[in-house]
Amino acid sequence: MKKEFGLVLLALFFLSLNAITGAYAVEGDKKQIQKEETNVDKTINLLSEEMDVSGDGKVDTIEINGVQYEEDSSFLKEMILLIKGSNGQIYTAELDSGFDPILKFDDLNHDGIMDIYITIPTGSSGGIAHHFLYTLKDFILTDIGVPDSLMITSEFQNNYKASITIDNTGQTYNFNLISKKKDYDQLGLFVKGKLNEPRELMIDPYSSLKPVIVKDELYGLKGIQQISGAYHADSIAFVESKWFYENGKWNLLDTKVINRDKKAKKSK
Template sequence: MIRNFNRMLIALSLLLVLILIAGCTGKTAPTPPSSNLPPAKPVNDPVLPAGYVILDRQVGNITSDGKPRDILLIGRKPNANSNFTDDLSLLVRDETSPNAVTVKLPNVGGYDSKLFVGEFDGDKINDVFVTIPTGGSGGIMEHRIVTFSGEPKVIFGSSENKGIVAAGRFVDGFKFELRERSTERTVAIDLISKMNTYVKANLYDTTGKLLRQQSGSVNPFGELTPVDIGRDGTYELRGQQRITGMYNADTVGYIYSIWKYENSVWIPKQIEASSVLLDFAMSK
């Protein structure tokens, strides 16, 4: 009797195990993700038209409400194999709102453009400073400053990027005479470090007498750097411009200037002109 009962228990146990196995094998296993699927985009990246890329990105308080904004510099790559971009624009977004503000930066393009967030116009609200290396042989840089306090607008554009406007000419004694427009002052730049070059070019004789008339020019900004000179939280701009002589690669000196935004205008507060005492290209 007991032996028969034990046999029944064993049979029931085997039956229960078979039922459990059948139930498990009847379930559908989850499908593993396909390795061919593209990775998910970060939720913060906007959908851009074909050929457009994000060049730089910053987060900052640039409006009067004090909320941090996602600030993106966007450009178009005409050639996928080049870093050059044009059709630049600033895209500003509030993460709590689907709305975005776009400001176009027309007629400018370059390489490895960058953003800087700081206060420039004196209203104690940050602005957006854009640096755009043009990639030209003259080392010219384009810069833009956009304010978003109130209606967005460009407060530093292509005309401001010309910097100090001056005209120059070679004169006797291995000198370059530079006349600055806003101050109407003239300064003589010493060219003695390039004496041999100018003698070989038949611009001067060995005594320093000018053999022919030759003018020069001043390039737009090659560098423009935010500097808080007054240490009051508002940035000024320190600029450098190259003075060229017989041709664009002929550097005769530099103009250094400091600019401040006052009454909706950029005003030069300091202007210096320097001579080239040792030319890098000639010292090799």
């Protein structure tokens, strides 16, 4: 009898334990669901401006909205251009991820209507950013695009020298890097003035691409690209380029290479 009573108590104990475990499991599931619900991506408004970008003489509302990588993060993993047209329609375009977007209005394609120019910093070294250019003329959202970075060929040379050639123009510039001798020798880049092995310089895409007046009081874009040596912080020069939109494309007007210390020497 005692044995049977003990078995009954043991069975009741395991039943109670299962009930408690089940209750905790249900509670845990509820908390997990609540956590997932609070982590659902939320779109936040980053910028909102009013401007006539369609050409009908009425203002449109231009917004940039984004989704944070995580709560309280300044990095936006998604960004969207949203335009509420004066005609009651909504137009959208996907943008890249990044930080703190910048919104400007300039007539960069010279059709008499303000275009939408967006810059999105990436937060990477060198200040590299994404750039977007749109027009909503006649309520048709069109991606005009921006000019590609200059194509630049580069190389280190013996006796602590280097050269670059801007492929777009064929211009070649030479640099004397003797001031960096100690650093380069420690890195093994040169041995007794001789280049240890063939090596290119580091050529960045645009760190800056801004609307400026470039021709006949009309706006274009001025880009700046950094040229670095053995590592990214080893800045050697900057290359400026000016662009003008005409006949449906970006045309290169001018380039200028500036050494960190002085103007680079241009080859004849």
